[in-house]
Amino acid sequence: MATIVSAPDAQQALETAALKSDRFRLEREADWVRLEDIVTKMEKGKTRQLSDDDVLALPTLYRTLLSSLSIARESSLDAGLIDYLEGLALRSYFMVYGTQTSFGRWLKGFFSGGWSQAVREIKFDIWIAFIVMIAGTLIGYALVAGNSDWFYALVPANMADVRVPGATEQALRGTLFGAENQDGLGVFAAYLFSNNAQVAILAFALGFAFGIPSILLLIHNMALLGAMLWVFAQRGLSVEFIGWLSIHGTTELFAILLAGAAGIHVGRSIGFPGAQSHLTAASNAGKRAALVMVGVIIMLICAGLLEGFARQLINDTGMRYLVGGAMLLFWLVYFFVFGRRKAELPS
Known part of the structure; x- marks a missing residue:
């Protein structure tokens, strides 16, 4: 009641x-x-x-x-x-x-060990992305070697110009060593940075779908490179082409490699969280990958400057290899040697 x-x-x-x-x-x-x-x-x-x-x-x-x-x-x-x-x-x-923490302190921690530490933490995914990129290059080369029509399916028309199957050695050599309009180099660098940044960001952003779209994007992007390599190889210009590419390529391709690895890392963490919950694994992987991506943007800025300026100003193949090799050595030392004993970057 x-x-x-x-x-x-x-x-x-x-x-x-x-x-x-x-x-x-x-x-x-x-x-x-x-x-x-x-x-x-x-x-x-x-x-x-x-x-x-x-x-x-x-x-x-x-x-x-x-x-x-x-x-x-x-x-x-x-x-x-x-x-x-x-x-x-x-x-x-x-x-x-x-x-x-202040932005200045964060920035100091980022460059003095935080970025390199984050890269080392996704080392397994970097190896996956590296193998995928090598496979993509070989696939592109093999497809065009078997049927040159594949070149037009892989390479956008605005990137090919005279660099197409059947081009003469003189025409191809002119694209590697020809004089460029120096006044337009700044605009050219900005365009290239924008294009490369889109590829890198997509490779990272698509990682949430278990990393599969990131892998496919890496294969497609590198198949384009393999197709272009075949065109120059047919005229005995492989060494010159790789040298032309190396000035900016060692930095640009390394950046795309890290972006793809970051996307794969997120996707792998979602698909195989281990002892953690899916949400916790995705959150931790996302934070780590985001830190790597901040560095990727910095690398792409460097690659854009090298591609828009240094590559056009240096016409000696040996010097091109020297610059490209020095940049590759710098990134390898920075990521895998430097900062190992530094404190981790504050979150």
Whole structure:
């Protein structure tokens, strides 16, 4: 049988609850106000205005707030008070457990070991991407060697110009050593950077589908290179073509290799999370791969400059190999030797 509560009793219960809530607030409000003031200053980047006592008190005030929030929920206190405490708890969490660092400090950590560490952590995926890229080059070369019509299916018309099956040695040599319009090199570099960045970003972004689209994109992109290599090889210009490509290619292809590996890493983590949950594995892989991709963009900028300027200005094959080899050596040393003993980049 339902219990009927009289109006006076209900009014008394409400007054008691209000009194209890007010007493609860008065006993702890000073700590909440102090914590909110500290958090607000930190959010506004005014950490230097905090005293040593405030910094040391932050963890204690945060734990006290969580205790107050727990009591407020269990006692069914004022809903507005609970909302306030929950909001303050969320803001405080990021200040207590989040890494507070300036952009300059982050950038220093990125270049002094964070980027290279992230690359080393996806080393297995780099090997997969490397094998796939080699296979793609061989596939493109073999297809065009078997039937030259494949060249037109693999290579866009705007990239081929005179570099097509049946071109004469003189015409092909002219594309490798011919004089270029120096005034247009800056625009050319910007165009090439944009094109290469799209390939790299796609190779990374498509990785979520278990890495399969990333692998297919790498194969297609390298098949194009294999097709072009066959055209020059037929006229005995393989060495010259590879030298022409090496100035920017050792950096550009390395960047695409890392982007593809980052995409494969994400896809592999989703498909085979191991002891972790799928969500946790994907999150960790995504953070690692995103860090690699920041570096990939930097590499593509370098490749764009090399392709738009150095490749056009250096017409000696030996010097081209020297520049390309030096860039390759630099990246290998940076990624796999440098920064091994450095602290990991703060997240």
